[in-house]
Amino acid sequence: MGRQRPPTRQVLIGGGIVIAVLVGLCVTSLRRAGDFRGYLEVGDILLRGGHPYTEATPGINTWPPVFGLFCVPLALLADVSLYLARGLWLALNLAALVWSLKLIIGLVWRRPLALDPRRRGIPLASVAVVAPLVLAYPGVTGNFFHLQINILVFAVVLTGLACQAKGR
Numbered sequence: 566m567g568r569q570r571p572p573t574r575q576v577l578i579g580g581g582i583v584i585a586v587l588v589g590l591c592v593t594s595l596r597r598a599g600d601f602r603g604y605l606e607v608g609d610i611l612l613r614g615g616h617p618y619t620e621a622t623p624g625i626n627t628w629p630p631v632f633g634l635f636c637v638p639l640a641l642l643a644d645v646s647l648y649l650a651r652g653l654w655l656a657l658n659l660a661a662l663v664w665s666l667k668l669i670i671g672l673v674w675r676r677p678l679a680l681d682p683r684r685r686g687i688p689l690a691s692v693a694v695v696a697p698l699v700l701a702y703p704g705v706t707g708n709f710f711h712l713q714i715n716i717l718v719f720a721v722v723l724t725g726l727a728c729q730a731k732g733r
Contacts, residue, residue, distance in 0.1 A: 599712035608640025661720040666694055668723040
C-alpha cells in the first residue's frame with residue numbers, strides 16, 4: 566500500500582503556519598539595521614565612485630566584489646524609503662528561501678515542491694520540507710533578523726549544484 570498524501574486541509578494549515586512564521590520574521594526585521602546598514606554604506610561608496618573595501622568602515626565589507634551589484638540599487642532605493650529597501654531585501658530573501666527549498670526537494674526527492682496542495686509534488690507543509698527548515702531554524706531566523714545575505718548565497722550554490730546534477 567502506497568503512502569497517502571495528507572488531506573488538503575491539513576496541508577493548507579501547515580503551509581499557512583510555515584508562511585506565517587516566515588512573514589512574521591520579515592515584519593519584525595523591517596525596523597532592524599542588521600547587516601543591511603553595511604550594504605547601504607557600500608552602495609553609497611560605490612555611487613560616489615569610491616573603493617568599497619578601503620573606504621568602508623573597517624570590518625563592514627566582507628562580501629565578494631560582485632555583491633556591490635546588489636548594494637548600489639539598495640542604496641538608491643533606501644534614499645527613497647529605508648523601509649521599502651529593507652522590505653525588498655526581505656522579499657528577495659523569502660523568494661531565495663522558497664527557491665532553495667524547491668531545489669533541495671528536487672535534488673533529494675527528485676520531485677517538485679508543490680506550493681499548491683492540489684498539484685503533484687511534495688507539499689510545503691510536508692515533513693520533507695518542514696524538517697530541513699526546523700533543523701536550519703537558527704540560521705534562517707538569524708538571516709532574517711540581521712538582514713544577511715546567507716540565504717541568497719545558499720540559493721546560488723544550490724542552483725549550481727542543481728545545474729551540475731542535470732549535466733550543465
